Amino acid sequence: xxxxxxxxxxxxxxxxxxxxxxxxxxxxxxxxxxxxxxxxxxxxxxxxxxxxxxxxxxxxxxxxxxxxxxxxxxxxxxxxxxxxxxxxxxxxxxxxxxxxxxxxxxxxxxxxxxxxxxxxxxxxxxxxxxxxxxx
Numbered sequence: 001x002x003x004x005x006x007x008x009x010x011x012x013x014x015x016x017x018x019x020x021x022x023x024x025x026x027x028x029x030x031x032x033x034x035x036x037x038x039x040x041x042x043x044x045x046x047x048x049x050x051x052x053x054x055x056x057x058x059x060x061x062x063x064x065x066x067x068x069x070x071x072x073x074x075x076x077x078x079x080x081x082x083x084x085x086x087x088x089x090x091x092x093x094x095x096x097x098x099x100x101x102x103x104x105x106x107x108x109x110x111x112x113x114x115x116x117x118x119x120x121x122x123x124x125x126x127x128x129x130x131x132x133x134x135x
Contacts, residue, residue, distance in 0.1 A: 002015060002127040003124055003127050004060055029054070
């Protein structure tokens with residue numbers, strides 16, 4: 001979001017991190033911030049009363065969700081079995097609730113070239129918030 005607003009839209013702003021998307025919405029509602037960021041899924045979880053008091057000002061292009069990543073020392077076979085198990089759980093209506101309980105709804109196998117390489121063009125590392133960073 002920061003990269004798109006800065007590079008594509010030419011906006012300049014100082015981000016304030018409030019911990020969660022829900023907190024961002026509440027900061028806006030309380031007048032503590034002029035605008036806040038979140039994702040559609042978290043906004044949809046808000047009550048109709050809260051959603052009615054907020055206006056979506058900008059929607060980013062769709063991007064892949066957060067990946068489930070494995071350390072390189074995890075053998076490729078183990079990684080492949082984990083992916084297969086997660087996809088199998090999702091395809092089984094009787095067990096899909098197990099994934100939903102950990103907010104891993106509808107997992108899909110990632111493809112770096114398709115899902116994440118396009119994000120490199122945004123040079124997101126320039127916008128990364130490092131732990132302890134006051135930006």
